[in-house]
Amino acid sequence: DTEVTQTPKHLVMGMTNKKSLKCEQHMGHRAMYWYKQKAKKPPELMFVYSYEKLSINESVPSRFSPECPNSSLLNLHLHALQPEDSALYLCASSQRGSGANVLTFGAGSRLTVL
Amino acid sequence: DQQVKQNSPSLSVQEGRISILNCDYTNSMFDYFLWYKKYPAEGPTFLISISSIKDKNEDGRFTVFLNKSAKHLSLHIVPSQPGDSAVYFCAARDENTGNQFYFGTGTSLTVIP
Numbered sequence: 001d002t003e004v005t006q007t008p009k010h011l012v013m014g015m016t017n018k019k020s021l022k023c024e025q026h027m028g029h030r031a032m033y034w035y036k037q038k039a040k041k042p043p044e045l046m047f048v049y050s051y052e053k054l055s056i057n058e059s060v061p062s063r064f065s066p067e068c069p070n071s072s073l074l075n076l077h078l079h080a081l082q083p084e085d086s087a088l089y090l091c092a093s094s095q096r097g098s099g100a101n102v103l104t105f106g107a108g109s110r111l112t113v114l
Numbered sequence: 115d116q117q118v119k120q121n122s123p124s125l126s127v128q129e130g131r132i133s134i135l136n137c138d139y140t141n142s143m144f145d146y147f148l149w150y151k152k153y154p155a156e157g158p159t160f161l162i163s164i165s166s167i168k169d170k171n172e173d174g175r176f177t178v179f180l181n182k183s184a185k186h187l188s189l190h191i192v193p194s195q196p197g198d199s200a201v202y203f204c205a206a207r208d209e210n211t212g213n214q215f216y217f218g219t220g221t222s223l224t225v226i227p
Contacts, residue, residue: 004157031213042118042203042217043158050213090157094213101146101207103215105157 003027004106006091012112015081021109023074023091031055032074033103034066035090043090049074081113117141118206120218128226133191135221137204140185144216145209149178149189152201152220161202162189194225 035043048056049068065077092103150158164171177190204218
């Protein structure tokens with residue numbers, strides 16, 4: 001299995017809703033990432049989990065709350081989002097450690113905040 | 115502060131010819147470079163990579179060249195095919211963190227049949 005699976009593919013939510021994005025990988029990767037991508041922009045790093053512990057938080061607002069229940073799963077909990085948070089949210093994983101290190105991305109979850 | 119830059123937002127190439135996509139970086143601590151291809155509404159797909167200890171890596175139609183002194187890398191696609199039409203992102207890894215990848219702004223390649 002060489003895939004990163006993200007659900008849902010599309011999500012529309014109001015500013016008062018609470019929703020979650022989910023990500024799963026079974027490649028034995030020990031680092032997992034959330035990126036946010038807006039149209040015609042590069043992916044922007046939000047969070048990195050390494051061995052199920054949060055290792056990088058790129059000053060993301062608290063309305064985004066990551067969770068790593070185990071080495072295969074990564075969630076992004078969403079609450080009280082703003083319309084400007086509408087974007088493609090990409091999950092990725094990689095092997096931990098030095099040496100060849102490739103990010104494998106999921107297909108993304110397209111989020112629209114009304 | 116954009117540490118990885120792709121100065122050409124778009125490129126059009128005739129089918130069968132060479133496509134050259136360029137990328138510049140500023141951080142001398144980057145030790146590993148990758149190229150990703152992205153179709154609309156999909157996640158980026160890994161294409162090819164190069165370690166900072168090498169200056170060239172080839173995989174089929176794709177070759178990446180690294181010029182460390184100029185902090186410049188390029189992706190060559192030969193021959194270009196219509197299916198290569200996509201947005202290409204250059205990415206670099208900071209060896210200090212190991213897990214921090216920085217992406218360029220992307221170049222949209224159109225291969226004209």
